[in-house]
Amino acid sequence: MEKTKELQKIESQFETFQILNEDGEVVNKKAMPKLSDEQLKELMKRMVYTRIWDQRAISLNRQGRLGFYAPVAGQEASMIGTQFALEKQDWILPGYRDIPQIVFHGVPLEQAFLWSRGHLAGGQMPEGVNVMMPQIIIGAQITQTAGVAMGLKRKNKDAVAITYTGDGGASQGDFYEGMNFAGAYNVPAIFVVQNNRFAISVPVEKQSAAKTIAQKAVAAGIHGVQVDGMDILAVLAMTEEARKRALEGNGPTLIETLTYRYGPHTMAGDDPTRYRTSDLDDEWEKKDPLVRFRKFLEGKNLWSEEEENEVVEQAKEDIKEAIKKADAAPKQKVTDLIDLMFEDQPHNLVEQMEDYKAKESK
């Protein structure tokens, strides 16, 4: 396809925003988010923690002890960076891969594991933790985000709603509908697309003729930005800016983070060697968010091997504990399910409740 000059001009405006290059050097000093040394270290801790958690989760899954799991390694900067920009009162509407964000927003680790196992306690968000259950239908969370953001604005909550999807999700009609509604009503929403280059197996080049996903914001009349998704400082800075913009009444933002998932789509039999080359894997691993940020922190004398080991040990310990707690969760019963269909049970479920109570007491 030969694109018109007009179109090329529009598409060329969506340049990748970066603060740290692959060598951990600051290339955009004036955009640096204002963070204390402790906060900078916290970002690193969370990324290391998430990497270890991911490795353990994969291993637990292979042992048949976890259930559904969508690996996150490679996407830590996109996930941790966006969540770090939020305040407690903000709402997260995650997709099924976005478990680190909701855990750092207050969902206990054992609950995340219960969600993986398909236990109803997995969706029972604790009081004051403004998180929706991880969405399975690609795009459904995006239209809901417009609604949550409208609700927050109407209740004067000084909070935003942030949602996540991937490059594949950006092809859904709901992706446009959600952004368009949020823009039309000027509600405080942030739409994050973690463009990890593959929707299961389909490469992003086959998803759309658009050069960037960020430019899709233009159609909805909202701000759009493409960020180096392996650069946690860039991701954080753009999310902070989006949050501020939203709360000042200047509209929603679409943030496209360029990233890569090192692992398979999920642990349910996906084999990335069918659709990706190891050259491409190598190319992206050179951009690794942890390596890059570690170099940056080491340059400031803020990170040591000991500190890293401490986080690794802490993560392993927490996961062990969380799995123990998840194992202790009560077994699922059909009567629990029946009980949760309606506030007041209609007669057909009352009858079926009796049947299952009898069955379960045998």
Add this chain to the structure above:
Amino acid sequence: MAQMTMIQAITDALRVELKNNEDVLVFGEDVGQNGGVFRATEGLQKEFGEERVFDTPLAESGIGGLAVGLGVTGFRPVMEIQFFGFVFEVFDAIAAQMARMRYRSGGVYSSPVTIRSPFGGGVKTPELHADSLEGLMAQTPGVKVVIPSTPYDAKGLLISAIRDNDPVVYLEHMKLYRSFRGEVPEGEYTIPLGKADIKREGKDISIITYGAMVHSSLKAAEELAKEGIEAEVIDLMTISPLDMETIIASVEKTNRAIVVQEAQKQAGIAANVVAEINDRAILSLEAPVLRVTSPDTVYPFASAEDVWLPSYKDIVEKAKQVIEF
């Protein structure tokens, strides 16, 4: 008491609940300034302001998602799908999202959403505007499905639907919007969801039906009465869940029944009613329970509607078949 059409009763119910609860929000395509394509929301934006009664962009899935999000942040959304033939665009939001909200969140969140929509046939719409898709909704666990047949019922049921803390699909038969007036009390009153209403008492046969077919069935009952057959007409009003108590009590009295629906025959509400009667009252029956439905085709273009839709004559004929069995 005021005499109102069904559409006026619906507007009145919305007004009552907008006044009653500031978390009630009414939205959809053209519901604001225009008052809805059928004028169901006539004057409401003017009375309650653009914050409470508002137009949406033209996207049904977006409307559904908006309702889900508003529901979990403390609002009571009353969303309109302009014609129920467009429900496919928003099916995920209703069946996969709202209907499962309570379970998926382990009871933390709910979807107190009312989904209002005109449906049914016989008013010569363009294609895909008329249909009887209520069976799709009734087969969806987690939603209630309500279909009024009179102005009085329409108001009381809609107020109940809005107050319900679970999603309720509230379907308004287009043919009934302005076809007659009925007495409607002022102010608030509710009719419980999940309860049927006996619209005509009789001892010889039960005609179980809902929506516009209630009126065809009442006309059929009049015809049957001329021949000495006293038919009892039961208006289901809520098709999910079914009021089996009322149905069974009637069947045990009359020992004969037919089920009438405007929708196609296969896997419909009527089939479900027949199965429930078989489960619970087969020994009371003197004859098989038969169905009056439209055929298992897609909904026809406007000029074929009249010959496609079940008529009161079909009901009379089927009732006699059961009586003479």
